[in-house]
Amino acid sequence: xxxxxxxxxxxxxxAVVRMKKCGKRFExxxxxxxxxxxxxxxxxxLDEVLQSHTVFTNVSKGEVxxxxxxxKAFEDTKGDQTExxxxxxxxxxxxxxxxxxxxxxxxMFKDIATIVSEKCVNADTKRPIxxxxxxxxxxxxxxxxxxxxxxxxxxxxxxxxxxxVLSLQRAEMxxxxxxxxxxxxxxxxxxxxxxxxIESE
Numbered sequence: 001x002x003x004x005x006x007x008x009x010x011x012x013x014x015a016v017v018r019m020k021k022c023g024k025r026f027e028x029x030x031x032x033x034x035x036x037x038x039x040x041x042x043x044x045x046l047d048e049v050l051q052s053h054t055v056f057t058n059v060s061k062g063e064v065x066x067x068x069x070x071x072k073a074f075e076d077t078k079g080d081q082t083e084x085x086x087x088x089x090x091x092x093x094x095x096x097x098x099x100x101x102x103x104x105x106x107x108m109f110k111d112i113a114t115i116v117s118e119k120c121v122n123a124d125t126k127r128p129i130x131x132x133x134x135x136x137x138x139x140x141x142x143x144x145x146x147x148x149x150x151x152x153x154x155x156x157x158x159x160x161x162x163x164x165v166l167s168l169q170r171a172e173m174x175x176x177x178x179x180x181x182x183x184x185x186x187x188x189x190x191x192x193x194x195x196x197x198i199e200s201e
Contacts, residue, residue: 014029014030014031014032014051014059015029015030015031015032015033015034015035015094015095015096016028016029016030016059016060016094016095017030017035017088017089017092017093017094017095018088018092018093018095019087019088019091019092019093021073021074022069022072022073024057024065024069024073025057025058026055026056026057026065026069026070026073026084026088026092027055027056027057027058027059027088027092028050028052028054028055028056028059028085028088028089028092029050029051029052029054029056029059030049030050030051030089031048031049031050031051034048034049035049035089035094036094036147036150037049038089039089039090040150046082046085046086049089050085050089053081053082053085054081055070055081055084055085055088057069067079070084074087101147104147105145105147108145108147108151108154109135109138109145110131110135111151112138112143112145112151112154112155112158113131113134113135113138114131114134115151115152115155116129116134116155116158116159116162117129117130117131117134118171119155119159119170119171120159120168120169120170120171121168121169121170121171122167122168123167123168123169124167128171129166129168133166134162134166137162137165137166138158138162140165141161141162141164141165143158143161143162177191184201
């Protein structure tokens with residue numbers, strides 16, 4: 001391949017998302033830690049996720065995908081590179097090294113344990129449970145981190161599993177309900193149905 005400015009574009013400190021389509025490999029260059037934020041709906045600005053609105057065949061070598069290949073593989077986009085980037089970003093495979101994957105898994109494990117600790121208390125004493133105790137219990141229950149799911153959802157799933165080895169329950173929340181007088185009986189019935197303790201009216 002003759003490397004010219006038109007088909008070579010080198011980028012650094014990059015996370016690569018890859019997709020194979022029509023027998024060709026397509027890659028996009030993203031900022032690290034932003035891909036999952038985009039997929040979870042936390043990050044809305046595409047420019048904060050993509051290092052370039054260019055589709056590559058090989059990001060590390062800076063080889064840009066041919067327009068004809070893009071038109072063939074992504075017919076519906078009419079060759080719009082930004083739209084193609086969105087498709088690859090949503091459905092492609094995020095490429096990470098073993099070291100990065102391990103670091104991400106460890107960080108997510110701690111994040112899940114922290115969320116569980118914030119949302120639960122000891123069922124007997126009604127006191128908070130330290131994160132270290134939650135982490136130990138998670139290991140005992142062989143709870144595996146799923147990189148594709150967000151930490152909050154995994155934490156909610158984890159709470160049920162931890163009840164096997166820990167005496168824990170969801171921490172109660174104190175809420176204030178403001179309602180017109182004519183709605184009072186309806187709201188009271190609803191709260192009773194939800195087994196809510198009414199402290200005062």
